[in-house]
Amino acid sequence: MRTTRLILYIVLIFFMFIYLLPFWSAVTTSLKTGRQVTMTTPIQLVLPPYFGAYKTAFSELKRPILNSLLFTTFATIFSVMIGSITGYVLAKLLRESASKKLLMFITLGIFLPYQSILIPLLRIITKLGLYNTIPGMILTHTAYGVPITTLLFTNYYYEVPDELIEAAKVDGASPLKIYTSIVFPISIPAFVVTAIYQFTNIWNDYLFGVVLTRGEEAMPATVKLANLKGSFVANWNIQMAGALIVAIPTLFIMIALGKYLIRGYTSGAVKG
Amino acid sequence: MRLKFREESFYSLLFLTPAIVLVGVFIYFAIVWNVYISFTDWKGLIPSYRFVGLENYRILFHDPVFWTSFKNNIILIILFVPGSLLLGLLLAVLLDRKIKFENGFRTIYALPFALSFVVTATLWAWMYDPSDGVLNTLFSILHLDFLKSNWITDPHVALYAVILALIWQFSGYTMVIYLAGIRSIPSEQYEAAIIDGASSAQLYRYVIIPQLKKPTLSAFVVLMVFSLKAFDFIWVLTSGGPGTSTFILAVEMYKETFAKTKFAYGASIATVLLLLSFAIVLPYLYWSYGGEKE
Numbered sequence: 337m338r339t340t341r342l343i344l345y346i347v348l349i350f351f352m353f354i355y356l357l358p359f360w361s362a363v364t365t366s367l368k369t370g371r372q373v374t375m376t377t378p379i380q381l382v383l384p385p386y387f388g389a390y391k392t393a394f395s396e397l398k399r400p401i402l403n404s405l406l407f408t409t410f411a412t413i414f415s416v417m418i419g420s421i422t423g424y425v426l427a428k429l430l431r432e433s434a435s436k437k438l439l440m441f442i443t444l445g446i447f448l449p450y451q452s453i454l455i456p457l458l459r460i461i462t463k464l465g466l467y468n469t470i471p472g473m474i475l476t477h478t479a480y481g482v483p484i485t486t487l488l489f490t491n492y493y494y495e496v497p498d499e500l501i502e503a504a505k506v507d508g509a510s511p512l513k514i515y516t517s518i519v520f521p522i523s524i525p526a527f528v529v530t531a532i533y534q535f536t537n538i539w540n541d542y543l544f545g546v547v548l549t550r551g552e553e554a555m556p557a558t559v560k561l562a563n564l565k566g567s568f569v570a571n572w573n574i575q576m577a578g579a580l581i582v583a584i585p586t587l588f589i590m591i592a593l594g595k596y597l598i599r600g601y602t603s604g605a606v607k608g
Numbered sequence: 609m610r611l612k613f614r615e616e617s618f619y620s621l622l623f624l625t626p627a628i629v630l631v632g633v634f635i636y637f638a639i640v641w642n643v644y645i646s647f648t649d650w651k652g653l654i655p656s657y658r659f660v661g662l663e664n665y666r667i668l669f670h671d672p673v674f675w676t677s678f679k680n681n682i683i684l685i686i687l688f689v690p691g692s693l694l695l696g697l698l699l700a701v702l703l704d705r706k707i708k709f710e711n712g713f714r715t716i717y718a719l720p721f722a723l724s725f726v727v728t729a730t731l732w733a734w735m736y737d738p739s740d741g742v743l744n745t746l747f748s749i750l751h752l753d754f755l756k757s758n759w760i761t762d763p764h765v766a767l768y769a770v771i772l773a774l775i776w777q778f779s780g781y782t783m784v785i786y787l788a789g790i791r792s793i794p795s796e797q798y799e800a801a802i803i804d805g806a807s808s809a810q811l812y813r814y815v816i817i818p819q820l821k822k823p824t825l826s827a828f829v830v831l832m833v834f835s836l837k838a839f840d841f842i843w844v845l846t847s848g849g850p851g852t853s854t855f856i857l858a859v860e861m862y863k864e865t866f867a868k869t870k871f872a873y874g875a876s877i878a879t880v881l882l883l884l885s886f887a888i889v890l891p892y893l894y895w896s897y898g899g900e901k902e
Contacts, residue, residue, distance in 0.1 A: 348702055352716050355776070358731040359719070361742040365734065377749065378734065378742045422627040429620045440893055442627060445635045447829070447889040449837035451861045452882035453638035455645055455875050459655070460638070479634035482627050511619035540724035542840040547866065558726040562844045565730060572734055579730040583723050590722035594715050597722060601781060602788040 411477035419485025427493030445483030533600030696782025
C-alpha cells in the first residue's frame, strides 16, 4: 500500500514537471542576455538575472496592455450585466417552453466557429466607424460574450427557489424591483464566476483583435505579442519576457481565483 | 391582475432586448450575410456583391489546399480529442485518491488552459526550436538523442507537434471536468461497491467510469468544436507551415480572406466550417435542452 502511494506521487510529480517545463524554460530564458541564451541551456537559471529583456518587451507591450485592460474590463462588465438580466427573465419570468427555446437560440453562439461571422463582423464594425477603436472591441466582445454569460446565469437562477420571488410579487413589487432587491444580491457568486471567466476569455482573445485592429490605438496585447515574434525573431529572451508579461493577469486569476474559474469551466463553458 | 401581467411582459421584453439584438445582429444576421457573401465574387478590399451562385464552392472542392486542410483537420480531431480526454481522465483519477496538495497539483495541470493561445504558442515555439530549443537540448542532456527532431520545421512532424502541445493545454480542462464528474457520484455507490469487495480498479471500471458519460459528452463537443475553429495557436506557432503541413480549415479561411483578400472565397470556407460544427452541436443542444429534463 505504501509503495503504491509512493508510485502515485512519483507519477503526479512527473506530470507536474512536464506541465511546468514550458513555463520554467520561459522564465529562465527571459532573465538572460542574448549571449547567455546561446551559451547556456534553456533549463539553466543564470544568476544574477538580467532584466533587459523585460524592459524591451514591456516598452513594446505597454500601450497594447492598457488597451486590453480597458476593453476587457468594460466588455466583461457589459456582457455580465446583460447575461444576468437575460438569465433572470429566462429562468423566472417566462414559461418553460419559451425559455428553453430562447436559451437555445442564444447559447448556440457558444459553439459558433467565429470564422463564420468574421467577414460580416468586420463590415459591421467598419460601417459603425468602430474599426481599430476601443469601443469597437468592447462592442464585439460584449456581443460574443452574451451567449455564455446568459447560460451561466440562467443555470444559476434555475436553482433559486421560486417562492423567494413569489413572496415579493404578492407584495406588489415590479420585476425591476424584484431584480434589484432580491435577485441581484443573491447572485453575487454567479457574478464572480462569470466575470472571472469572461475576463480570462476576452483577455486571451486573438482572432477578433487581429481582424478588427491595425494600429496601437486599439491593438490588444495578444496581437502585439504575436507581432513581437516577427520583429524579434531570434531574441528568445525578449519573446519569453513578452509571453510571460501577457500571461500575468490570467496566471494570477488561475493561481489566486482558480476555484471560480474552474467553476466557470464546469458549468458548461468553453474556450477559444 | 391584468395590469400585473402586462407589467411583467413589458419588463421581460425590456430585459431581453439587449441580448436578442446583439445575438440577432452579431450571430444570426452575420451568419446569413456570410453565407450570402460566399455566393458572390467579392475579391479585394472594396465589397462587390455580384451573385455567382455556387462558383466559390466549385473552386473550393477542386482546391488541393482545401483537401489538405480538411485531412489535417481530421487528423487533429482523431488524435487531439481522444488524447485530451484520456489524459484528463487519467489525471482526474490519479488526483481523486486523497492526494496531499491536491489543489496545488490541480492548479498546475490546469494552468496552461488559462493562458492565451498566443502565449502558449510563443512558449512552444521555444520548446520546439530545432537548434537551441528546450526539447532538443533536454534530450541531449538526458542522452535521448533519438528523440530529437526538427519539430515544427519538419513537414512530416509539424502537425503532430502542434497536436501534442494542444493536448498539453487542454488536458487540464478535461481533468477539471472529469474530477467534477467523479466527485458528483453519490458516495453510497462507492460504499456499496467497496462492501461487495470491489478493488479500486474494479471500482473505476464498473462504478465510476460508466457514470462519466455526461462530462465526457460535453467535453467531447467542446474539443470537437475547438478542433474545427482552432486558429490562434497554429497561426502564431507555424502560420500553417512548413508549406501547407499544418493548414487546417480555419487557417486556410484566414489566409484566403485576410492575406489574399479573397473575401467571397474565404466566406465559402467559413460556411463549410459552420455546417461541420452544426453537425456536431445541434444534436448535442437538442439532447441537453430538448429531449430529457434535468
